[in-house]
Amino acid sequence: MEAINLNRLAYFAAVVDTGSFTKAADRLGITKTVVSQQVAKLEAELRTSLLVRTTRRVAPTEAGRLLHARCVMILRxxxxxVEELAEANAEPTGLLRIAAPNDYGTSTIAPLAAKFARRFPACAVDLVLSDAKTDLLADQIDLSIRVGWLDDSSLQARRIGTFRQLLVAAPDIAATIATDEPEALASLPFIANGALREPLLWHFTKGDFDRRAVRMRPAVTINTSPAVLAATLVGGGLSVLPDFQAADPIAAGRLVHVLPAWTLPSGGIHAVYPAARFRPTKVTAFVAMLVEEIRGG
Incomplete structure (x- = not known):
């Protein structure tokens, strides 16, 4: 069989959708004769009847219904x-609304938003920082950056990076720790992040087989990571912070990585989108910049 003329599939689908050659021609902006001829040629190519013609209406045969279902998917x-190609070749424009958590949003997303706005002046950025989970559809969010572990949802997500969790303390607190056993830390004051699902229970791993679960004693519970960092820096107690937040204070000597031989579970950095057939250029361009920033860092 020779290759099918795809235009004929569009003509045929329009006839089935409208139930009329005349209405299909009006929708397509061509003459009824052309539509009729092209559908007839399609039937000849396929060697089967696709339509039943009456004086009032045109209806698909069984073969026609099967072909129409596939045509809808092919044409979509x-x-x-075509839309994705047009978007890919277009400059980002309009308003890009992004949601991100306070800590990662402040350290990484806010500076990147400024760079993005400079690179694409036709696109403005509205960045919403909150440690509460954002409803993308209700709040009209184009892109959410989520740090940690994703719940199952109908949203589309792409993992664009990872982070480590570090047990840290101010130097004077760290100096009092003379053990390499995670369980010994349970009696020390702990700054808990109340935004986490399990802010006090931590799973430590060393090597392939040594695993310990330790429940900390909360001295202070705070619901944002920047505030947890502030309380930890002044010696309020031990805490667990993501590496992107703790790295600079550790390098400056303001925090100490406690029990570095033990590791805590790593987390993911995800770009989360509302479910859609394709994403606007402004979204894909920002995610591309973020991936470049993460890999470059």
Whole structure:
């Protein structure tokens, strides 16, 4: 069989959708004669009857219904491909609304938003920082950056990076720790992040087989990571912070990585989108910049 003329599939689908050659021609902006001829040629190529013609209406045969179902998917994919190509070749424009947690949003997303706005002046950025989970649809968010572990949802997500969790303390607190056993830390004051699902229970791992679960004693519970960092820096107690937040204070000697031979579970950095057939250029361009920033860092 010779290759099918895809235009004929579009003509045929329009006839089935409208139930009329005349209405299909009006939708397509061509003459009824052209539509009729092209559908007839399609039937000849396929060697089967696709439509039943009456004086009032045109209806698909069983073969026609099967072909129409596939045509809808083929034509939708073709439309999406054209739209995506047009988006890919276009400059980001309009308002890009991004949601991100306070800590990662402040350290990474806010500076990147400024760079993005400079690079693409036709696109403005509205960055919403909150440690509460954002409803993308209700709040009209184009892109959410989520740090940690994703719940199952109908949203589309892409893992764009990872981070380590570090047990840290101010130098004077760290100097009092004379053990390499995680369980010994349970009696020390701990600054808990109340935004976490399990802010006090931590799982330590050394090597392939040594695993310990330790429940900390909360001295202070705070619901944002920047505030947890501030309380830890002044010696309020031990705490667990992501590496992107703790790295600079550790390098400056203001914090100490406690029990460095033990590791805590790593987390993911995700770009989360509302479910859609394709994503606007402004979203894909920002995510590309963020991936470049993470890999460059």
């Amino acid at each position: 994919e073709a439309e999406d491909a």
